[in-house]
Amino acid sequence: MTTMTLLVLLIAGHIMADFYLQPSHWISQRTQRHFSAPCLYWHGGVHGLIAALTLALLTDLHPLKVAAYALLLGGSHIVIDGLKSYAGSSMKAFLADQLAHIVVIGFVVLLVWQPEQATISAWLKQSLNYKTLAIMTGYLLVLRPVSIVIKQILAPWSNAIEADKPDEESETTLQAAGQNIGYLERVLVLTFILLNQFAAIGFLLAAKSVFRFGDLRQSEDKKLTEYVMLGTLTSFALTIAVGLLVSSLATQLPVGK
Template structure:
C-alpha cells in the first residue's frame, strides 16, 4: 500500500517542484551561472522540503531517516540540474535529466522498503486512495510538463516561425491564448480517457481542426499550418499516452474495467 502511495506522492512532488514552483528566471540564472547560481540551491531545497513532508506524513520511518532521504533527493537534484546547465537545452538532455531524477526517487522508495504507515496515511486510506493520487498526478502532468515537452520537440520549427514574426505584441497574445487552449484540451482529453469516451477525443480533434486550421489555410501560411498541426498532434499523443498510463493504475474507473 504505502509503496505505491509513496511513489506517486514523490512523483507528484517532483512535478510540482520542477514545473510549477520553479520560476523561469531561476532556470535562466542557473543556465548562466551554473553551480554558482543561488537559485539552483533554492530549487533543490524546494524538492527536499516536499520530499521530507511526504516521507514524514505517509511513513513511520524515523525523522532522522526522513531528513536524510530528503537531503539525498535535494542534493542529487542540485548536482543533476547543475550538470545539465552546461549542456544545450535539447530534448535529449531534458529526458536524461528527468530520468536521472526519477531514478533517485525510485531509489529512495526502495530504501524506505515498505514501512508501516504513519498516522496521516490512515486519512489518505479513508479519503484519498493511491488511485486518486494517480489521477491528480496525471492532471498535473498534462499541463505544464507536457507544454514544456512540446516546446522542446517543436524547437526546430518554432525558430523558423519566430523569424517570420511581424507583430510582437500580437504574437505574444496569441501564444498566451494558445497555451490556455492547450491546457484546456489536454485536461479534456485526459478526462475523456478516464471516462472511456474515446469518441469524444475524435470530436475534439475534429472541432479544433475546423476552427483553427480553416483560418490558417486561408492565411496561405503553409509553414505555420504545419507547425500548429504538429503541435496539436503531439499534444494529443502525449496526453493519450499519459491518460492510458493513469487509467491502468486507477482501475476503479471505466477505462480500467
Template sequence: MPELTLLAILILGHVIGDFYLQPSGWVKQRLAKHYKSEDLYYHVAVHGVITLCAFVLFSKQGVWACLLYSLIVLFSHLLIDLVKSYSKQNTVTFLCDQLAHLLIIVAVWAMATGKLTELFSLLSVQNISYQQASIAIGYLLVLKPSSIVITMLLQPWSKKLKNEAELSATQTDGDLQSAGKRIGYLERILILTFILLNQFSAIGFLLAAKSVFRFGDLSRDKDKKMTEYVMLGTLTSFTITIVVGLMVTGIASQLPMGK
C-alpha cells in the same frame, strides 16, 4: 493511506520546488556557470527543506531519519541538475531530468515506508501480463508502422500531387514534414487511448476539431484535390488506429470496452 499521502506530498513538493520556486534567472545561471552557480545550491536547498517538511509533517519517521532522507533528495537533486547543466537543453533532456528526480523520490519514499521490496517486485518483468504487453504492442503499432502503411496506401495519390506547387513546398520543408509526422503520432496515440478508455465520442470530437483547423485552411485555398488527399490520409489514419484499438481491447478484456 498515509504512505500514499506522503508520496503524493513529496511529488507535489518537487513540482512546487522545481517549477514555482525556481526563478528563470537561477536556471540561466546554472546553465552558464554549472557547479560554480550559487543559485544551483539555493535551488537544491529549497528541495531539501521541502522534503524535510514533508517527512516531518506526513510521516512517523524520527528526526534523524527525516533529515537523512531529505539529504538524499538534496544531493541527488544537485547531481542530476549538475549533469543536466552540461547536457543539450531539449525535450529529451528535460524528460530524463524529471524522470530521474521522480525515481529518486519514489525510492526514498519506499525506503522510508518499508516498501522497497514491494517496489522491486512490482517493477519485475515477470509481473508483466499478456494484456499489458498487448497494450504496449498496440501503441507501438500506431506509431511508425502505421505511418509506413499510410504512406504506402497514399502513394498513388501523393505521386499525382507531387508536382503541384503547394504539396511540393510542403515536402521540401523538412520542419513542416516532421511536424506533420508528429501530429499523426499524437493523433493516433489519442485515438488508441480513447478506445482503451471506452470514450468513442472523444474520437468524433478529435476528428471534428482536426476538420475545423485543417480543412478550413484548405477550403480557403480552393484546393479540392489537396483537401481530398488530406481527408483520405486522416480517415486512413483513424481507421488503422481504430482497428488496432479494437484488437487490443479484445485481447485485454478486463478493460472497460463494452461495459
C-alpha cells in the same frame, strides 16, 4: 500507506518544487553560472525539504532515515540540474532531466519499502500484468508501426501528389511536423478510447478539419484535399481498431466492461 501512494506524493512534491517554487531568475542564474550559482543549492534544498516533510508525515521512518533520503533527493537534484545547465534549454535535455529526477524518486521509494518487498522483481510482478502490457503495446503500435502502415496504404496517392508538385513546394511545412502531428493525434485517439470518451474523438476530428481542410479548400487543390482526408481517416480508423482491441483485453477500462 501504499508504495504507489508514496511515489505519487513524492512526484507531486517534485512538480511543486520544480515548476511552482522555482523563480525564473533562479533558472537564468543556474544557466549562466552552473554549479557556482547559489540558487541551484537553494533549489535543491527546497526539494529536500518537501521530501523530508512528505516522508516524516506519511511514513514511520526513523528521523535519521528521513534526513538521509531527503538529502539524497535534494543532493541528486542539485547534481542533475547542474549538469543539465550545460545542455541548454532543448526538449531532449528537459526530458532527460525530468526522467533522471523520477528515477531517483523511484529509487528512494524502493529503499523505503519493507526489506522483504524491496526488490525490482517484486515491483514488476505487482505492477505488470497482461492488461498493463496490452495498454503499453497499444501505444507502441499507434506510433511508428501505424505510421508505416499508413505510408504503405497511401503510397499510390503520395506518388501522384509528389509528381504534381515542384520540388520547391515539397518542403513548405516544418520538417517532420506532419509525422509528429500524426503521432500526437493517434495517442490522443487511443487515450480517448481507453477512457470511453468517443465524443472527444469527434471533437478532435472536427478541430483538425477546421484548421487543415480550410487551408486546403482555399488552395483549390482537390487532389491534395482528398489525399489529406484519406490519410486522416486511415489514421483514425487504424487507431480505433487498435484501441478497441486493447480495451477488450484491459477489461478494467470502461470500454472493456
